[in-house]
Amino acid sequence: YVKEHIYRNGGVLNGKDLTRWYEGDGVTVRALDQVSFEILPGEFIVVLGPSGSGKSTMLNLMGGMDRPSEGELYYREQKISDFTSEQLSDYRKDAVGFVFQFFHLIPTLTAKENVELAASITKGARSAGEVLELVGLSDRMKHFPSQMSGGEQQRVSIARAIVKNPEILLCDEPTGALDSRNSIAVVKLLLEVRERLGCPVVTITHNAEMARVADRVFHMKDGKIVRVETNRCPVAAEELQW
C-alpha cells in the first residue's frame, strides 16, 4: 500500500518525555523514563523489548488506563495527560480498541453478544454482525467462548475492539497464547483491520519475528525507547516464520 496517505494528517498520539514511576518501600521504580513518540494515522507499530522494559506501562498510558507521573500525552489536539477521570473514561470507551493476550471474553455471552456489549457503551459503534463477518466468523456468532478455539476467540476479541470504530487499536501480546498458524492469522487480521479502518495499530510483543510486518518498531529497554526502526518494506503476515 502507499504510505504517503498515512503521513498527511499529523500524529494520532504524541508522547513527550513521558515518565511513570512507582514508589514503594523507599525505592522508586522508573517504569517509563522520559519516553517520546509520535504515532501516525494508519501506522502499524510493534513495541519490542524484554520483560520489565516498560512496554505495558507505555500501552496503559496510551490507552488512558493510567496517567504519567511527568510529561505530556496528546490524542490529536487534546492533552489527555490533563484529562479528568470522566474524560479519560470517554476516551477509553469511544477512541480506543483493546486486544489482550488471553482474550478476556465473557464466558456466558455468545460471540455476537460479547461484541454487542462493547458496541453498547460506545458512541458511533459499527454493527456486531458486520465486524464478525469482517473477522471471518459469520458462522460462529452464536457460539460461546468455550465452544471456540483460541484463534477464533482472539478473532472475536478483535471484533469486539473494532466494533467501537476505534481511532487507535492497542494490542497486548495478541499472539502470546496462540500456536504459529493462528498467530500468523491474527497478525494478518490486524493488518487487514488497519487497512479497512485506517486506524493505527500498536502491538506489544516478545516475538521479534512479528516486527517484520511493522511500519516502525519501538525497541524498549529499562523504561526507554532505545531505538526506533523503520521498515522500508514490511513483509506480509504469511512470510513470517513463527
Ligand code: ADP
Ligand atoms: P513490560 O510490559 O515490558 O514487561 P512493565 O511496563 O510491566 O514492563 O514494567 C516496567 C517496570 O515497572 C518493571 O520493573 C515493573 O516491575 C515495574 N512496575 C510495573 N507496574 C508496577 C506497579 N504497579 N508497581 C510497581 N512497579 C511496577
